[in-house]
Amino acid sequence: MEKSKYQQGLDKLMEYTLEGNDEVSTHLKISEDLEDIAPDVGKYIIEFAYGDIYSRDGLENKQRALVTIASLVTQGTEPQIELHINTGLSAGLTKKEIVESIIQLIPYTGFPRVLNALTIAKKVFEVREEESAE
Amino acid sequence: MEKSKYQQGLDKLMEYTLEGNDEVSTHLKISEDLEDIAPDVGKYIIEFAYGDIYSRDGLENKQRALVTIASLVTQGTEPQIELHINTGLSAGLTKKEIVESIIQLIPYTGFPRVLNALTIAKKVFEVREEESAE
Amino acid sequence: MEKSKYQQGLDKLMEYTLEGNDEVSTHLKISEDLEDIAPDVGKYIIEFAYGDIYSRDGLENKQRALVTIASLVTQGTEPQIELHINTGLSAGLTKKEIVESIIQLIPYTGFPRVLNALTIAKKVFEVREEESAE
Amino acid sequence: MEKSKYQQGLDKLMEYTLEGNDEVSTHLKISEDLEDIAPDVGKYIIEFAYGDIYSRDGLENKQRALVTIASLVTQGTEPQIELHINTGLSAGLTKKEIVESIIQLIPYTGFPRVLNALTIAKKVFEVREEESAE
Amino acid sequence: MEKSKYQQGLDKLMEYTLEGNDEVSTHLKISEDLEDIAPDVGKYIIEFAYGDIYSRDGLENKQRALVTIASLVTQGTEPQIELHINTGLSAGLTKKEIVESIIQLIPYTGFPRVLNALTIAKKVFEVREEESAE
Amino acid sequence: MEKSKYQQGLDKLMEYTLEGNDEVSTHLKISEDLEDIAPDVGKYIIEFAYGDIYSRDGLENKQRALVTIASLVTQGTEPQIELHINTGLSAGLTKKEIVESIIQLIPYTGFPRVLNALTIAKKVFEVREEESAE
Numbered sequence: 001m002e003k004s005k006y007q008q009g010l011d012k013l014m015e016y017t018l019e020g021n022d023e024v025s026t027h028l029k030i031s032e033d034l035e036d037i038a039p040d041v042g043k044y045i046i047e048f049a050y051g052d053i054y055s056r057d058g059l060e061n062k063q064r065a066l067v068t069i070a071s072l073v074t075q076g077t078e079p080q081i082e083l084h085i086n087t088g089l090s091a092g093l094t095k096k097e098i099v100e101s102i103i104q105l106i107p108y109t110g111f112p113r114v115l116n117a118l119t120i121a122k123k124v125f126e127v128r129e130e131e132s133a134e
Numbered sequence: 135m136e137k138s139k140y141q142q143g144l145d146k147l148m149e150y151t152l153e154g155n156d157e158v159s160t161h162l163k164i165s166e167d168l169e170d171i172a173p174d175v176g177k178y179i180i181e182f183a184y185g186d187i188y189s190r191d192g193l194e195n196k197q198r199a200l201v202t203i204a205s206l207v208t209q210g211t212e213p214q215i216e217l218h219i220n221t222g223l224s225a226g227l228t229k230k231e232i233v234e235s236i237i238q239l240i241p242y243t244g245f246p247r248v249l250n251a252l253t254i255a256k257k258v259f260e261v262r263e264e265e266s267a268e
Numbered sequence: 269m270e271k272s273k274y275q276q277g278l279d280k281l282m283e284y285t286l287e288g289n290d291e292v293s294t295h296l297k298i299s300e301d302l303e304d305i306a307p308d309v310g311k312y313i314i315e316f317a318y319g320d321i322y323s324r325d326g327l328e329n330k331q332r333a334l335v336t337i338a339s340l341v342t343q344g345t346e347p348q349i350e351l352h353i354n355t356g357l358s359a360g361l362t363k364k365e366i367v368e369s370i371i372q373l374i375p376y377t378g379f380p381r382v383l384n385a386l387t388i389a390k391k392v393f394e395v396r397e398e399e400s401a402e
Numbered sequence: 403m404e405k406s407k408y409q410q411g412l413d414k415l416m417e418y419t420l421e422g423n424d425e426v427s428t429h430l431k432i433s434e435d436l437e438d439i440a441p442d443v444g445k446y447i448i449e450f451a452y453g454d455i456y457s458r459d460g461l462e463n464k465q466r467a468l469v470t471i472a473s474l475v476t477q478g479t480e481p482q483i484e485l486h487i488n489t490g491l492s493a494g495l496t497k498k499e500i501v502e503s504i505i506q507l508i509p510y511t512g513f514p515r516v517l518n519a520l521t522i523a524k525k526v527f528e529v530r531e532e533e534s535a536e
Numbered sequence: 537m538e539k540s541k542y543q544q545g546l547d548k549l550m551e552y553t554l555e556g557n558d559e560v561s562t563h564l565k566i567s568e569d570l571e572d573i574a575p576d577v578g579k580y581i582i583e584f585a586y587g588d589i590y591s592r593d594g595l596e597n598k599q600r601a602l603v604t605i606a607s608l609v610t611q612g613t614e615p616q617i618e619l620h621i622n623t624g625l626s627a628g629l630t631k632k633e634i635v636e637s638i639i640q641l642i643p644y645t646g647f648p649r650v651l652n653a654l655t656i657a658k659k660v661f662e663v664r665e666e667e668s669a670e
Numbered sequence: 671m672e673k674s675k676y677q678q679g680l681d682k683l684m685e686y687t688l689e690g691n692d693e694v695s696t697h698l699k700i701s702e703d704l705e706d707i708a709p710d711v712g713k714y715i716i717e718f719a720y721g722d723i724y725s726r727d728g729l730e731n732k733q734r735a736l737v738t739i740a741s742l743v744t745q746g747t748e749p750q751i752e753l754h755i756n757t758g759l760s761a762g763l764t765k766k767e768i769v770e771s772i773i774q775l776i777p778y779t780g781f782p783r784v785l786n787a788l789t790i791a792k793k794v795f796e797v798r799e800e801e802s803a804e
Contacts, residue, residue, distance in 0.1 A: 030785065037795065038769050038788050040324075045781060048316050049241040056308075058234040063200060067235045070204035071242045076613065077746065077782040080242075099574050100192040101201045107183040108205045108214075110510040111581060112613040115566065118574050125573065164517065171524050172501050174592075179513060182584050190576075210345065211478065211514040233306050242780040245313060246345040249298065252306050259305065317777040326770040334733060335771045338740035339778045344479065348778075367440050368728040369737045375719040376646040376741045376750075379447060380479040383432065386440050393439065442726075450718050451643040458710075460636040468599060469637045472606035473644045482644075502594040503603045509585040510607045510616075612747065635708050647715060648747040651700065658707050 006043060009051030016054060016061050017090035026083060065091045066101050073102055073117040074109050081117055085124045095125055140177060143185030150188060150195050151224035160217060199225045200235050207236055207251040208243050215251055219258045229259055274311060277319030284322060284329050285358035294351060333359045334369050341370055341385040342377050349385050353392045363393055408445060411453030418456060418463050419492035428485060467493045468503050475504055475519040476511050483519055487526045497527055542579060545587030552590060552597050553626035562619060601627045602637050609638055609653040610645050617653055621660045631661055676713060679721030686724060686731050687760035696753060735761045736771050743772055743787040744779050751787050755794045765795055 010024075017023035031042020054064060065088035072081045085098055102117045144158075151157035165176020188198060199222035206215045222232055236251045278292075285291035299310020322332060333356035340349045353366055370385045412426075419425035433444020456466060467490035474483045487500055504519045546560075553559035567578020590600060601624035608617045624634055638653045680694075687693035701712020724734060735758035742751045755768055772787045 034788055034792065037765070037792050038773060041773060041776075041781075041784070041788065044320060044776065045241070048320070049781065052312060052316070053238060053241055056234060056237065058230045059238065063197075063231070063235070064238050066197060066201055067204040067238045068242060070201040071208045071239050072782065074205040074208040075243070075746075075782065077786065079786060080782040095573070096192045097197070100190060101197070103190065103574060103577060104187060104193065104198050104201045105205050106512070106577075106580065107179075107187055108202060108512045108514060109209070110508070110512045111577075111585065112510060112608065112611065112616040115577070116613065116615060118570055118577065122570065122573050168520055168524065171497070171527065172505060172520050175505060175508075175517070175520065178508065178588060182588070183513065186580060186584070206514065209514065211518065213518060214514040229305070237306060237309060240309075240312065240780070242782060244776070244778045244780045245309075245317065246340065246343065246348040246778060249309070250345065250347060252302055252309065256302065256305050313777070321774060321777055324770060324773065326766045327774065331733075331736060331767070331771070332774050334737055335740040335774045336778060338737040339744040339775050342741045342744040343779070363439070364728045365733070368726060369733070371440060371443060371726065372723060372729065372734050372737045373741050374443075374446065374646070375715070375723055376648060376738060377745070378642070378644045378646045379443075379451065380474065380477065380482040380644060382443070384479065384481060386436055386443065390436065390439050446722060447643070450722070454714060454718070455640060455643055458636060458639065460632045461640065465599075465602060465633070465637070466640050469602055469606040469640045470644060472603040473610045473641050476607045476610040477645070498594045499599070502592060503599070505592065506589060506595065506600050506603045507607050509581070509589055510604060511611070631707070639708060639711060642711075642714065647711075647719065648742065648745065648750040651711070652747065652749060654704055654708050654711065658704065661707065
C-alpha cells in the first residue's frame with residue numbers, strides 16, 4: 001500500500017513531465033545517489049511531494065512549476081533551480097514564462113538572486129538546445 | 135516624463151487589480167505612510183515594480199500574482215503576504231488557487247512558512263467576506 | 269490505509285510527547301484552525317512529519333526535538349519556535365538543554381535570532397509554570 | 403580579567419553611543435530580561451560584540467552602525483532593527499543617513515524588507531521626537 | 537527619455553567607480569551575458585539601481601558600497617559579494633574598511649557567512665594585486 | 671590572559687574532537703588562510719565559539735554538534751556543513767545520527783536544503799573511509 005502511494009507519485013511525475021523520461025530519470029537518480037546513506041529520501045520525494053502535493057486539485061501543472069521555481073529562486077538553492085527549470089519546461093512552461101517569472105521577482109528579492117537564477121536558466125536552455133540538436 | 139512612467143505604473147496597477155480601487159488605495163497608502171521619511175519609495179513601487187516589471191509581456195497577471203505570493207511565503211514577510219493575497223484575489227486568482235500555491239511550497243520550504251502563510255490567507259478571506267457582506 | 273499512516277503518526281506524536289495531551293491537542297488544533305481553507309495540511313503534518321519522519325530509527329526523540337528547535341531558531345519562525353519548545357519539553361528535554369541549544373547558535377546565526385528565541389523560551393517556561401502551579 | 407573585557411565592552415558601548423545612557427540601559431536590559439534563563443548572553447554581547455568587535459580599528463562608529471543596520475534589514479529581525487536604528491542615531495547617524503541606507507537595499511533585498519524596516523524607522527523617529535519634546 | 541534615465545545611471549556608475557572602466561565593463565557584461573534570454577535586466581540595473589537609487593542624495597558613495605556589501609554578505613550571494621567588493625574598492629573603500637565591515641557582521645550573522653565572505657575578499661584582493669603588478 | 675581564553679578554547683576543541691588532530695588542524699587552518707587579511711577571526715572562533723560557547727555546561731558535545739549541523743543545513747552554508755559533519759563525527763556522532771538529523775529537517779526546511787546537505791555528507795563519509803583505508 002505504501003508502494004501504491006509511491007506508484008501514485010511516480011504516475012504523477014510521469015504525467016507532470018509529459019512523459020519526459022529524462023526528468024523522471026533525474027528524479028530517480030536522486031534516490032540512487034543517496035541509496036547508500038539515505039535511501040528513503042528519494043521515496044519521500046515521490047510519495048509525499050509528487051504523490052500527495054503535486055497530485056492535488058486546484059492548480060494546473062504549469063502553475064505548480066512556476067510557484068516552485070519562484071520559491072527556489074528566492075532561496076537561492078542552485079541545484080534545485082536547475083532541476084526545476086528543466087522540469088518546468090517538461091511540464092509545458094515556455095522559456096519565456098520561466099524567464100519572466102524570474103524577472104518578476106526583482107522587486108521582491110532584489111537583483112542578486114534573480115541574476116544567479118537567470119544565469120542557471122541560460123545554461124539549462126543551452127544544454128537542452130544542444131541535446132535536441134543532436 | 136518621469137511622471138509618465140509613474141502614470142504607466144498606476145495604469146498597470148489599475149488594470150492588474152481589475153480596477154480594484156481598494157488595492158490601488160492600499161498601494162498608494164504605502165506612499166502616504168512613508169511620505170515624511172521616504173516619499174520616493176512609493177513612487178519606485180509604482181514606477182519600477184508596476185511600470186517596468188508588471189507591465190512586461192509574457193506572463194498573465196494571475197501568473198505574476200502566484201509567483202509573487204510564492205516568493206513572499208518563502209521569505210515569510212507577513213505584511214506583504216497579506217497585501218499580495220489581497221492583490222492576487224483582485225487580479226483574478228481564486229481562493230483555491232492561492233491556498234494550493236501555498237500548500238505546493240511544503241516540499242520546498244517546509245511546514246512553518248506554509249502554516250504561517252495559510253493563517254494569514256484565512257484572515258484575508260474572512261475580512262473580504264465580511265466586507266462583501268456589508 | 270491512508271488512515272493507518274495517519275494513526276501511525278498520531279501514535280508517534282503521543283509517544284513523542286510522553287502522552288502530553290496538551291501537545292497533541294495543539295497539533296490537532298492546527299488542523300482545526302485550517303479546516304475550512306486547507307483541511308489536508310494538518311493531516312500531512314501527522315502523516316508525513318510524525319508518521320514518516322519522526323517515526324524513523326536512529327535518533328532519540330530528544331535529539332529530534334533539539335534538531336528541530338535549532339532549525340526553527342535559525343529561520344526565526346516564531347509561532348513554531350514556541351510550539352516546539354513546548355513539544356521539546358514534553359519530549360523530555362530540560363529547560364537547560366533548550367536554553368543551551370539556543371545559546372549554541374550564537375556563533376552560527378548571530379545574536380538577533382538567539383535573543384528573539386530566548387525571549388520566546390522565557391515566555392513558554394513562565395506559562396508552563398503558571399499552569400503547573402494551578 | 404574576564405571582568406576587564408566586560409568593562410572594555412561597556413566603555414566602548416558608552417563611547418559608541420556618545421554617552422547615550424538610554425542606549426546603554428537598553429543593552430543592559432537585555433541581560434536583565436534574560437537574567438533568569440540565560441544570564442550570560444547579555445555578558446557575551448558586551449564582551450564579544452562591543453569588547454572585541456566594535457572595539458576594533460579601521461571603521462568609524464557610524465560606519466559600524468550602518469553596516470549593522472544593513473544586515474538586520476536584510477534578515478528582517480525587527481526588534482533588533484528597532485534597537486540599532488536607535489543606537490545608530492546615538493552613534494551620530496542622521497535620520498537621513500539611516501533612511502538612505504535602508505532605501506539603498508531595495509536593489510539587493512527587494513521592497514518587502516525595505517518597507518518593513520522603514521515602517522520601524524518611522525516609529526523610532528516619532529518616539530524620539532516625542533521624548534525630546536517632553 | 538527612457539534612454540536618458542539609462543544615461544543617468546551609466547553616468548552615476550562611472551562617477552561611483554571613479555571612472556573605473558573595469559567595473560563599468562563588468563556591470564555592462566551582465567547585460568551582454570543575459571542579452572539573449574533577458575536583455576532588459578542589465579538595463580534595469582543601470583536605470584533603477586544606479587539611475588534611481590545610487591543617484592540619491594544623503595549618503596556618500598563609500599557608504600552606499602558598505603551597506604551593499606553588508607547586505608550581500610548577510611545573504612551569502614557569492615558572485616555579487618565578489619562584484620561589490622571590487623566595486624567598493626573602485627568607489628574608494630580601503631581593503632581594511634571592507635574587511636572590517638565583514639568582521640563587524642560576526643555578531644549579527646555568525647561566523648559562517650563572514651568566513652565565506654572573507655575568503656572571497658582575499659581572492660579579490662589577490663587578483664587586483666596581480667593585475668596592478670602587471 | 672587573552673591568551674588563556676584562547677588556550678581554553680583550544681583545549682575545548684581538542685576535547686570536543688576527541689583529540690582529533692585533523693579537526694583541530696582544519697580549524698587552525700582557517701586562521702592561517704585569513705592570516706594576511708583578517709588574522710583575528712580565527713582567534714575569535716577559538717576564544718569565543720570554543721572558549722565561551724562550546725565550553726558551557728548543560729549539553730553534551732554530541733548534542734552541540736547536532737544543533738550546529740541543523741543550523742548550518744537550514745542556512746545552506748556548504749563549506750561549514752562539510753566542516754561540521756567532519757567535526758561531529760570526531761565528536762562521537764555516528765553517520766546514522768548525522769544523516770537522521772538532516773532528514774529530520776525535511777518538514778522544517780523542505781527537500782532542497784536537505785538534499786544538498788546529504789550530498790555533502792555522502793562526500794565527507796567517502797573521504798573519511800578512503801583516508802582510514804590508507
